[in-house]
Amino acid sequence: MDKYEILKKIGEGSFGKIFLAKAKVDNEQCVIKEIDLTKMPVKEKEACQKEVILLAKMKHANIVTFYASLQEENKLYIVMEYCDGGDLMKRINMQHGVLFEEDQILSWFVQISLGLKHIHDRKILHRDIKSQNIFLSSNGKVAKLGDFGIARQLNDTAEFAYTCVGTPYYLSPEICENRPYNNKTDIWSLGCVLYELCALKHPFEGNSLHQLVLKICRGYFHPVSPRYSYDLRMLISQLFKISPRDRPSINSILRKPFLQKLVLRNLPLEVSILSFRGPIKSNLMPASIIQKMLNSI
Ligand code: ADP
Ligand code: MG
Numbered sequence: 610m611d612k613y614e615i616l617k618k619i620g621e622g623s624f625g626k627i628f629l630a631k632a633k634v635d636n637e638q639c640v641i642k643e644i645d646l647t648k649m650p651v652k653e654k655e656a657c658q659k660e661v662i663l664l665a666k667m668k669h670a671n672i673v674t675f676y677a678s679l680q681e682e683n684k685l686y687i688v689m690e691y692c693d694g695g696d697l698m699k700r701i702n703m704q705h706g707v708l709f710e711e712d713q714i715l716s717w718f719v720q721i722s723l724g725l726k727h728i729h730d731r732k733i734l735h736r737d738i739k740s741q742n743i744f745l746s747s748n749g750k751v752a753k754l755g756d757f758g759i760a761r762q763l764n765d766t767a768e769f770a771y772t773c774v775g776t777p778y779y780l781s782p783e784i785c786e787n788r789p790y791n792n793k794t795d796i797w798s799l800g801c802v803l804y805e806l807c808a809l810k811h812p813f814e815g816n817s818l819h820q821l822v823l824k825i826c827r828g829y830f831h832p833v834s835p836r837y838s839y840d841l842r843m844l845i846s847q848l849f850k851i852s853p854r855d856r857p858s859i860n861s862i863l864r865k866p867f868l869q870k871l872v873l874r875n876l877p878l879e880v881s882i883l884s885f886r887g888p889i890k891s892n893l894m895p896a897s898i899i900q901k902m903l904n905s906i
Pocket of ligand 2: 741742756
C-alpha cells in the first residue's frame with residue numbers, strides 16, 4: 610500500500626471503504642477498494658481471493674480495469690481504474706426528470722452489453738448489474754461495468770436473502786422463486802438498467818417487498834415514453850420475459866439490426882477496420898459478418 614497515496618474517501622462499500630488514490634510511481638489516479646476480511650468466513654475469503662484472480666484477467670474497454678490486488682493483515686485491497694464520471698445512478702438522478710435522448714441511451718446500453726458479452730463469453734456471471742455498478746468516464750461518453758461479485762460468492766439460495774438486504778429492485782422472477790441464478794438473470798438486471806435509462810425510475814416498485822415481488826413475478830411494468838422507438842420498447846419487453854429462456858442472450862441482443870451502427874462504433878479499432886474491407890452495399894451488414902466480428906472480441 611505504500612506505493613499509493615490516498616487522496617480521499619469516495620464511497621462506502623458493503624465490505625469496506627472506497628478511496629480515490631494516486632500511484633506514487635506515475636501520479637496516475639486510481640481507486641482502491643478496501644475489503645475487510647476479518648468479518649468474513651474462511652470459505653468466503655477463499656472465494657473472494659479466487660474472484661480477484663479472475664477479475665485481473667478481465668481486460669475490456671467497457672469493464673472497469675483492475676490494476677492490482679494486495680493483501681495486508683486482514684485487509685484485501687483492490688486497485689482499479691478511476692472513472693471520473695461517477696456511477697450511472699448518480700447520472701440518472703442528475704436529469705431531474707428530463708428524459709435522455711434515445712441515442713445516448715443506446716450508446717450506453719451497447720457499451721454495457723459489450724462489457725457483459727466479454728464476461729458471459731468466458732462463462733462468468735456478473736450477478737450484480739445495476740446502475741450503481743456501472744461507471745462513466747471520458748465526460749460520460751464511456752460506460753463501464755464494475756463491481757462484480759467480488760465479495761460475494763454466494764450459493765443460489767442465499768441470493769434472495771442477499772438481494773433483500775441490498776437493492777431488491779433488481780430481483781428477477783427466478784430469484785424471487787428461489788430458482789438458480791443463470792446468465793439470463795444478468796439479462797433481467799440489464800433490462801432494469803435499460804428501463805431506468807428510459808424512464809429515470811425503477812421498472813418495478815412496491816410499498817412492501819411482497820408487493821414488489823408480486824409485480825416482478827407478473828412482469829408488470831409501466832411502458833416507457835412513446836417518444837422512444839418501437840425497437841427500443843420491444844427490446845425492454847424482451848428483457849423482461851418472465852421465463853429466463855425467453856429472454857435473449859447477450860449475443861443475440863448485440864446482433865439486433867437497430868443496434869448495429871453503435872456496436873460497430875464501439876468495437877476495438879482493429880476489429881472494425883477488418884470489417885470495412887470491401888464495399889457495404891446496403892445499410893445493414895450481413896448478420897454473418899456482424900457475428901464474425903462479435904466472435905473476434
Ligand atoms: P459496493 O457495491 O460493494 O458498495 P462499489 O464498487 O460498487 O462497492 O463502490 C461503491 C461506490 O463507490 C460506487 O457506487 C461509486 O459511486 C464509487 N466507486 C467505486 N468504484 C469506482 C471507480 N472505479 N470509479 C469511480 N467511482 C467508483
Ligand atoms: Mg456496488
